[in-house]
C-alpha cells in the first residue's frame with residue numbers, strides 16, 4: 001500500500017501542465033512510498049480551471065488560491081504562477097502547515113526569498129524549487145563525474161541560455177503569456193528567467209560564486225502594456241551577461257538573451273578541469289560530451305556519451321525504456337517529483353530547497369546590482 005500525497009496546484013499554464021504530467025506519470029515508472037493524488041487545480045477563471053482539472057485528472061477545482069491553501073484535504077501546494085505571486089502564496093502555504101513546491105525563480109529578489117525561507121523553516125514544512133535541469137540524466141551524470149573527481153581542479157565554467165522570441169518591437173508586455181516582459185510580475189528579465197537556471201546548475205556542479213561583474217541591456221525601451229493599454233517603459237533586462245569568481249578558484253562566464261536570432265532554448269554549459277572537460281546542450285539533452293586528457297593519446301578526443309544505459313550507471317535511465325532509447329524535457333520534472341517523494345519517505349530534504357534557491361537569487365541580485373553600478377559586486 002502506498003501513501004497518498006494530495007496535491008493542490010496553483011496556475012494552469014506551461015508549468016501547471018509540466019508538473020501535472022509529472023505527478024500523473026511518476027508512480028508508473030518509480031516505486032515510491034508516496035503516490036501523488038491530483039486533488040484540486042486552481043485558476044482564476046472557473047471555466048479554465050474546470051477544463052484543466054478534467055484534462056489532467058484533478059478531482060476538483062478552485063478559483064481562489066487562498067481557498068485551496070485552506071482546504072484540509074490537501075497535503076502539498078504547488079505554485080506555478082508568475083514570480084510576483086510566489087512570496088505571498090508560499091508564505092501562506094507554510095503558515096497553513098502544508099508542503100510547498102514552488103516554481104523558479106524563488107522570488108522577485110533576495111529579500112522576498114529570505115522571507116520565504118524563514119516561513120518554511122519556521123513552519124518546518126518540506127519545500128522544493130523546480131530547477132528541473134538538475135534532473136536531466138546527462139546533467140545528473142555531469143554532477144556524478146565531478147563528485148568522483150574526474151575533472152580534477154576546475155578552471156572554467158561557461159554557460160549560455162539563448163532565445164529569440166522578444167525581438168519584435170511591437171510585441172506587447174504584461175498579462176497572460178507576456179508577464180515575463182513586465183518587471184512588476186517577473187522581477188527581472190532574462191536574469192531571473194534564463195540565467196537563474198544556469199546559475200542553479202552552476203552552484204550545484206561547481207559550488208558557490210563569490211563575486212560578479214555584469215552587464216545588462218534592454219534593447220526595446222517601450223512596449224504597449226496589455227493591462228494599462230498604454231505604451232510603458234520596459235523595465236526588464238533583455239540580455240544579461242556576467243563574469244564571476246567561484247569559491248573553488250575557477251572563473252565563470254555566463255550569458256543569456258532573448259535576442260539571439262535562431263535560438264529557441266539553447267541552454268549550454270562547458271566545464272574545463274585539469275584532467276577533463278564536459279559539455280552539455282539542452283537541444284541534445286540526452287548526450288554528455290566528455291574529453292579526458294588521461295586517455296591513450298592516439299585515441300584521445302571528445303566522446304559523446306548517449307546517456308541511456310541501465311544498471312544504475314546512467315542516472316534515472318533504468319526506470320524508463322531499454323538502453324539506447326532516449327527520454328526528453330518532461331522527464332526532468334518526473335525525476336524531480338520522484339526524488340521529492342523519496343525524500344519525504346526518508347525524511348531527507350531534497351534540493352534545491354528554498355534555502356538552496358535563495359543562493360541563486362543572491363547571485364541574480366548581485367548581477368543586476370553590478371550591471372546597474374558598472375563594478376564588481378560580492379554575492380551576499
Ligand SMILES: NC(=O)c1ccc[n+]([C@@H]2O[C@H](COP(=O)([O-])OP(=O)(O)OC[C@H]3O[C@@H](n4cnc5c(N)ncnc54)[C@H](O)[C@@H]3O)[C@@H](O)[C@H]2O)c1
Pocket residue numbers: 010011012013014015016042043044065080081082083085103104105130131132176177193
Ligand atoms: N522550471 C522551468 O523550466 C520553468 C519554465 C517555465 C516557467 N517557469 C516558472 O513557472 C512559473 C509560471 O510560469 P509559466 O510559464 O507556467 O507561466 P504561464 O503564463 O504559462 O502560466 C501561469 C499561470 O498562472 C495563472 N495565474 C496568474 N495569477 C494567478 C492567480 N492569482 N491564481 C491562480 N492562477 C494564476 C495564469 O492564469 C496562468 O495560467 C514562473 O515562476 C516561471 O518563472 C519555470
